[in-house]
């Protein structure tokens with residue numbers, strides 16, 4: 421039982437960590453052109469996780485962020501957790 425609790429704690433702190441990273445990267449690079457209102461606009465083009473990944477990838481490479489795939493993924497996770505809430 422203790423082990424299970426520990427595992428759960430470790431896992432959830434990992435998630436929080438990933439989201440922190442995504443949040444920071446996003447604030448650093450992505451708030452120049454649009455704020456979060458872009459993600460909640462009525463006519464959002466983003467319908468699913470795949471769209472979201474493509475759009476983040478598109479914006480990130482346009483910007484030349486030089487993000488590693490795992491950094492890009494943490495931003496996708498952050499945006500999904502915060503705004504889009506698609507199921508994986």
Ligand code: HEC
Nearest residue numbers: 449450452453454458459464465466475476479480483495
């Ligand atoms: C150079 C300006 C610019 C920067 C910087 C930028 N974006 Fe965008 N982004 C846009 C524009 C313009 C659109 C709207 C595109 C459209 O409607 O076709 C957009 C749309 C989006 C959307 C789709 C929103 C929706 O729900 O329809 C996402 C997601 C997104 N950007 C993510 C990011 C991320 C992540 C970053 C940081 C890597 C970023 N953007 C940085 C210009 C930018």
